[in-house]
Each structure stands twice: as C-alpha cells, then as structure tokens.
Amino acid sequence: MEETLKIMDLPEGERPRERLLRYGVEALSNAELLAVILRSGSKKENILNLSSRIIKENGGLSGILNSTLEDFISLHGVGKVKAAQLMALVEISKRFKSYKDGDEYKISSPKDAADLVMEEMRSLKQEHLKVIMLNTKNVVIFTKDVSVGSLNSSIVHPREVFCDAIRKNSASIIICHNHPSGDPVPSNEDINITCRLKECGKLLGVDLLDHLIIGNGKYTSLKEKGIV
Incomplete structure (x- = not known):
C-alpha cells in the first residue's frame, strides 16, 4: 500500500516548515502556511496540493473562515482529523479578530x-x-x-x-x-x-x-x- 505523502517526502528546499524557519513566515504562500498546520497529505495527494485545493474549493481564505465542520469533511482527502484542525484554525482566527480572549473588552466607540x-x-x-x-x-x-x-x-x-x-x-x-x-x-x-x-x-x-x-x-x- 502506498504511504501517505508527508512534508518530509518533499525536497528539503520545498518543505514549508523549513522554508518558514529559513526565510520567515512572510515568505510562505497561503497554501504553504496551511500545509505547516495540516502536516500531511492524503494517499493520492501531497500536502501542498491538498492545501491549495482546500483553499480553492472553499473560495479562498475568507471562505475557509466561514466554513463549517461538515464543509471540511465533505472535501475529498480531508477526514475528521484534518477537519478538526481546520475548525480550530477558524475559531482561533475569529477569536483574535474579535478579541474574545477572556480579557475585558471596553467599548468606547x-x-x-x-x-x-x-x-x-x-x-x-x-x-x-x-x-x-x-x-x-x-x-x-x-x-x-x-x-x-x-x-x-x-x-x-x-x-x-x-x-x-x-x-x-x-x-x-x-x-x-x-x-x-x-x-x-x-x-x-x-x-x-x-x-x-x-x-x-x-x-x-x-x-x-x-x-x-x-x-x-x-x-x-x-x-x-x-x-x-
């Protein structure tokens, strides 16, 4: 049985994590950033291709941030584990943007x-x-x-x-x-x-x-x- 293609299967110069450490997070594309989080692809698709497709099929980053667990699970190559990772990413992003971190939030305007x-x-x-x-x-x-x-x-x-x-x-x-x-x-x-x-x-x-x-x-x- 063919093994799942992971980031480590890619040439070192193409591995998103290594590129992040060497060149900084700003140098990575959206797909590469998502690949760092998801870590491994599927049996038929490496992580960079999978990440690119997730972004494309969800209508870009804004679409990802408005997707549901069911939306992610319905994507080919995204099982419950990756769907859970994506939902955690979505929720963290929303909390950062709405300041829901447990601190007091004062409204002055x-x-x-x-x-x-x-x-x-x-x-x-x-x-x-x-x-x-x-x-x-x-x-x-x-x-x-x-x-x-x-x-x-x-x-x-x-x-x-x-x-x-x-x-x-x-x-x-x-x-x-x-x-x-x-x-x-x-x-x-x-x-x-x-x-x-x-x-x-x-x-x-x-x-x-x-x-x-x-x-x-x-x-x-x-x-x-x-x-x-």
Whole structure:
C-alpha cells in the first residue's frame, strides 16, 4: 500500500516548515502556511496540493473562515482529523479578530462594538440580532443572539432583547444585526425597531447606546446617524 505523502517526502528546499524557519513566515504562500498546520497529505495527494485545493474549493481564505465542520469533511482527502484542525484554525482566527480572549473588552466607540462582532456576523446567510451587554464602565459583560431571520417589529420583541440584560444587571446594551446582502444601509424597519427598543430601555432603566448594522467588512451606526 502506498504511504501517505508527508512534508518530509518533499525536497528539503520545498518543505514549508523549513522554508518558514529559513526565510520567515512572510515568505510562505497561503497554501504553504496551511500545509505547516495540516502536516500531511492524503494517499493520492501531497500536502501542498491538498492545501491549495482546500483553499480553492472553499473560495479562498475568507471562505475557509466561514466554513463549517461538515464543509471540511465533505472535501475529498480531508477526514475528521484534518477537519478538526481546520475548525480550530477558524475559531482561533475569529477569536483574535474579535478579541474574545477572556480579557475585558471596553467599548468606547461604535467601531469598538463593530470590531467585536464583525468577523462573526459579516458573512451570515440570514439576519441575526445580537445584544451586547455592558456594565457602568462600558465593559462587555455578555453577548447573546436573540433572533434569526428577517427582522421586523413583530419578531423582535423587547422582552427577548432586554431579558438577559436585566438579569445580568447591565447598565446599557448595544444591538447589532447583519444584512446578508453586505450593504449596511439601515431600512425603515431597522429605524422603527431602534426607536421602539430605545423607548423600552428608558422604561426599564437599561440604556440602548447604539444599533449597528453589519455589512461585509463595513457597518452603519445609528448613533452616528443621530437616530439613537
């Protein structure tokens, strides 16, 4: 039986790990970087070819970062072990980009809030509404998804938005939702929901600081627009 082709089967000058150590990580291509992580190819494909194909069939690096475990397992030559490695890479990348490392995260501007949720929400295929809960110093104490699907005032009930905020003694909240089209321009319904939740927050003693519309790498702050 033919043995699995590993990085060590390649000429030394073509081995990604050796190239990284000799020339620096910046010298490696995306496929070579992925090869360093995955380490070995399949019985029919060496690691560099496999890594290149994984990137191509997932639509590039951005596609990889939005893939699921099932997406990876469905790829020829990628079993459960490599799929798990890829999912770990995806999650680490998201945590780096959203600062979810266990440290306190203080929100001082709409951009801070957008940075917290952008990588998670920018490529979602459906609309999601997320609530960011803050203490009196504007430090994030909890985040929660409260609805999935097209947002309208009949679906987004204030009870769902403010329930956990009250239980966790939040001083204020920021709501965020994505537009799957990638265009963060607010709709009339977005504005109506915001005004309704702002008034409810005043009654409950939990201030609505902002409503962010998340697009593909860009956002709109209704606070900056003067709506909140």
